Amino acid sequence: MGKPRLSKRIFRSKAFQHIVGYLVHKTLSFVCYSNKLDKDHQLQLEASEAHEPVIFAIWHGQHFLMPYVYPRHKRKNMVALVSKSKDAEFNAIVLNLAGYDVVRGSGGRIREATLKKGGVSAILELLGFLKTGKNVCVIADISKGEPRESGKGIVTLAKLSGRPIVPLAIATSRFKVIEGSWDKTTINLPFGKSCVRVGNPVFVPGDSSGEELDMLRKQVDAELNNVTREAYEVVGHSI
Incomplete structure (x- = not known):
């Protein structure tokens, strides 16, 4: 097997990824701060604090400004799950630059049974962070799977x-x-209005059966769709 093409080697080099990651971080930070925040922004963020530490859920494709929702001094209390794929390296770099800890792994495909095999270090890391009082941010739907599920x-x-x-x-x-x-x-653009919405917490009992877990998963979907729709309505759009 021959060597990868030069363009691919450059794209996957750490130096190139860090340069691009830095530029993306600066761009997203600018986009976030150039949009006028909804008046209820702070109240929405404070709504979850009574339940901390929590597992924040967000949809794929709607997640780019997530690292900048909280002021920087609060981000030290946040951990984000990022795919292990090489293409996701940029995401990890951006999150680190924004002030988040990062855990690499596939959140959507975690199964309780896999823990018995000694695998899934990602979920074990996340459990450890939650135990220390840190919040965890997870993209709920599976990459290339069914969107908004x-x-x-x-x-x-x-x-x-x-x-x-x-x-x-x-x-x-x-x-x-x-x-x-x-x-x-x-792709969020600058010089407009922005809105953050936090939904009702979904609690999952420790003795939940497989059927109950599926019902609760659908409840997460419904809550996340509701807050996504509400956030867009506040800034003048319907989805």
């Missing part, structure tokens, strides 16, 4: 940790949707 990973994490799932949505009045993407990826 959470995987079993997030409810499994809630069951094992005893911590609630809190749906989180961020919307800006100016954005561009990549229609050809599987998750309708939304």
Whole structure:
């Protein structure tokens, strides 16, 4: 097997990824702070504090401004789950630059049974962070899976940790949707209005059966869809 093409080697080099990650971080930070916040922004964020530590849930394609929702001094209390794929390296770099701890793994496909095999170090790390009082941020739906349908990973994490799932949505009045993407990826644009909405916490009892977990997973979907729709309505859009 021959060496990868030069362009691919450059793309995957750590130096290139850190440069691009830094530029993306600065761009997203600018977009976030150039949008006028909804007047209820602070109240929405404070609503989840009574339940901390929590597992924040957000949809794929709606997650780009998530690292900048909280002021920087509060981000030290946040941990984000990022895919192990090489393409997700940029996401990890951006999150680190924004002030988050990062755990690498596939959140959507976590199964409770896999823990018995000694695997899934990601969920074990997340459980450890939750135990120390840190909040965890997880993209609920599975990459390249069914959009806006959470995987079993997030409810499994809630069951094992005893911590609630809190749906989180961020919307800006100016954005561009990549229609050809599987998750309708939304690129937030500057110089508009922004809105953050936090949903009702979903608690997952430690003795939940498989059927109950599936019902609670659907409850997460409904809550997350509700807050996403509400956030867009506040900035003048319907989805």
